[in-house]
Amino acid sequence: MASSQTTTTEDRAAGHARRQAELRKRSSGRLMIFGFLSPSLAILLFMVAYPIFSLIYYSFYNFSALRQTTMKPVGLSNYTFLLSDPELWQRFVFTGKFVFICVTLQMLIGIFVGYQLQKNFRGRDIIFTLLMMPMMLSPVVVGFLWRYMLNSEWGIVNYLLSSVGLPKVDWLGQTNAALWAAAAADTWMWTPFIVLLATAAFRGIPETIYEAAEVDGASPAYRFFRITLPMSAPVLFIALILRLIDSFKQYDLFVALTGGGPGSSTETVSYAVAKTAFSYFYTGEASALAVILLLIITGLSMILVRHLTKMGEKY
């Protein structure tokens, strides 16, 4: 009896020691995790969280970065001013048009070309490598490239037009022509991205699925619209959202290509933020506009993230 009791006490003691050791191990593990994470966490806090918070903070002040002493809290008046400014609305409209044209062209061309490139053939790798090249250029470089090509006097585009007897077009001197020119440059640069993703998505569809569809009596068109497109829709949707976000905040291309002109008619919202902040130094107002832009892009990103999560559940 007595001996059995001793054993239980000993057992209990041993169990306790074991639990202690485990706890120590676990907490030291936590410390380790934190240790490894802290450098990147610190950078993230300093580079992302701090600027965002100061951005939001400044957006409620009448404040210019050139005159730090006079910081006057103005509540929401930066926002009310911006939202009632017809010029800003015009920039949103222009940005919207640009996004719509770019994304539509890039998706349509990208899906078409991607579908052609999904089969294995000789020289496929070379074509892919060539396709990647515009993407590797800086948007500013692309902007200048197209600016020279579209120059109304000596650009190659007008040279080609006049060589077949067509009139020269002042591409960058008219708002609508400049819009299409910018869209063309952006499409030239980013369609390969869609091609790449679309090809990957199309090639991910197993051959037996197509064979089953063929046996089931589906015509090539029916197969494309009922099998290929819907099965690669998740990836195509991601590509779409990424392009939406990216073209929505397009800035550098316009700096190099049109400089916002003619007048300020090809200024995007991002362009307006940069100009307000660093040409006029209306830091408070620019901050408020940046916050609005941030909200819109966060909204788009949330659609993307939610979609990605849902995709994981379904397949």
Add this chain to the structure above:
Amino acid sequence: MAEISLRNLTIEFGDFKAVDDVSLTVKNGEFVVYLGPSGCGKTTTLRCIAGLVGATSGDVLFDGVRVNDLSASERNIAMVFQFVSLYPHLRIKENIVFPLKARGVAKAEIARKLDWVTEVFKLGDDLGRYPAALPPGARQKVALARAVIRDPAVLLLDEPLSAIDEQFREEMRWELGHLQRQLGVTTIYVTHDQREAMSLADRIVLMNNSRIVQVSVPDRMFFDPVDIFAGQFIGSPSMNLIDLEPVSGGLKLGGSDVTLTPERERLPQWALSSARPLKLGVRPINVHLVDDPQAGVALPVDDVFSVGRERFFSFRIGDTIHQGVDKRRSNSGSEGRVHFDPDGFLFFDAQTGRRVGAEDAA
């Protein structure tokens, strides 16, 4: 429904002949099983009937009409593939009606057909689900439902049960056979599993090395193999194959000093006097290890093992190991004698591997 004929069908991939001069007619409503080892050409034959692979030469005929030049979508065939081929982005219901929609069948007709297959396959609970939510067995059931929903000329099944758990496979096999008889649809089924072939087929087409070896009903496939390959491929455990050497007074088992005699093993006269060397094929069920010290012959027993209720034993002739059924009373302690049952004797030409009988020996 249709009668499917293959006339001198040959299919080549580069230098490789996947199917070599195959001719066969599958009757209307018949259930034919292509059986054979991997790479024997059975699946390629099936895919050619489907229209997914082109014939290098020869013809494929549906009800006497040549269909070589029709694409798979124009042939009115239905096919179930080995690996899952359901459309992952469509719900089960949409998967099943896909062939009807692809052909532009009227809505009311689609609804009627859907009700019918749902009833037949008991799919009511799964209609709204996505394929990923179903176990593999249930997915193949859906694939089968999708296949039969539009009254195909022929139902082609490419190892449909091989990716399914053992337990569910039995059930599916039974259901499949039942369904085929109920629908009366011409069915061609490809498998490497002889049990599936034996239990499902009206006729088995045994293939090896791109050619048809034997076509017969399942029973005859077992009892009347045309050659050594057929004899050894069908039946499990596999048929024992023993070299025979003619000696005075009988046939000696090659590599041993044991002789089978006309008296004890009732060896036929033609086999004793055969001009060509023979091999004896005898299935394990026809080789018994018995207690009686007077019966059979003495051969070294290697091992005894149980498979469920049955006890098998292995024995040596020369360097080769053969198998038989252990029929000794348990705990008898006797070493046992090996008794060959002459009813199960099959003789093969040692050179060609062809089966030989009395009529060939002359």
